[in-house]
Amino acid sequence: MIGGKSVLGLIAARGGSKGVPGKNIFVVNGRPLIQWSIDAARASGYIDRLILSSDDSAIMDVARNAGCEVPFRRDAALASDTASAIDVVADALMRVPGYDIVVLLQPTSPLRIAADIDGAIELLVSSGAGACVTVREADEHPYWMFRLGDDGRLSRFAEPAGGMPLRRQDLPPAWSLNGAVYVADCGWFLQHRTFLSPATVGYPMPADRSLDIDTVADLELLQRILGEEVNGPLPSSP
Template sequence: MYKGKRILATISARGGSKGVPGKNIRDLGGLPLVAWTIREARRSGMIDRLIVSSDDEGILAVARSHGAETPFVRPAELARDDTPGVDPVLHAVAALLPETYDYVVLLQPTSPLRTVADIDGAIAACLDGGHPCVLSVTEADKSPYFMFTLEDDKRLSPVIAQERYHTRRQDLPRVFMPNGAVYVADCAWLAQTRSYLTPQTRGYEMPRERSQDVDGLLDFDICELLLRKAGRIA
């Protein structure tokens, strides 16, 4: 609980990964991928309850073995490739009724480098600022001000219209992109908007070294290297 508000954290980990089969329970530095997120979430002093939402019994068993609750099996229709990310979150909130929460935090297992400081920092930014939603972002490594579309005649057309083209990155505005690590939202607001990205959404900046997303096998190697560099594994 934080500032008198009950906070639910849900880890969405479906079983149907096609790029890397069994991705969410694949070993990363001695722990299943999902366990890195469970471990940091359990360290939070702000989260009242931590659950894992999955359609896969293997993932649910691993989650329980690492200290997360698995109060339900996610319906198959909410575990498809085209399922919007907000739908399993709203399902989790509804599935726990009559127990209610003021805020829900979505933590994706594919962001294993995020720490409890990032989780609590995003929660505090949301509640302290009186915002309905805060999501974690990181500075983009490539500026869209340097990006172009290639027209049929091979003409370069800038993605962002500019009066003059800048040649130095230092002269450009900083730009950010969601990194998928932490989503914090007011439960009632999220049920109404069914989207995290609205004009009311605010960003919580995270460093690049904790913003790596696990999509393919190479990402496992990169994350393990970064975890070792940070001293989080031997």
């Protein structure tokens, strides 16, 4: 709870990932991937209740064993490749009502820590914003990105002020979503059904805690970051 507001933590993990099958329960440094997020959420100073939304029995069992409540099984319609995270969060808020703030944590961000979660919650409350999402400094600056036309000509995605070329040290800060923490006022979220709007604030996180696991190569990178020997079987890509 924060400022008299109750906080629901939600970990969303479906079983049908095509990119890296079974990644949510792949064991890294002795813990299934999803447990890294569960442990961070349980260490939060503000999350009052932590629940899982999943359609997969194996994921549900791992989450329970790690201390996460599993109050329902996600409907199959919300576990397809085309199902949106927004619908998953809205479904969870309808099934588990009565909270003021919802915090969505994806198990693909294992290096996020409790301080990141609590910092984003604090920023939401202190700013009075409808939502807060975590961000990291962009790898590539939009001033150095281009469209390639049908005629092969380049045009900038964003024009620098004055149209002049910029040295790297002259570039204004640019930020990317890192997918680690999404926080919203529950009433605002159910009305707008998004985490991203002009009412959203960004909470900066360092790059070394912003790894998002999407591919087998990302899992290998995580193992290297954690100092684990990459000599066991990894999930295979299709």
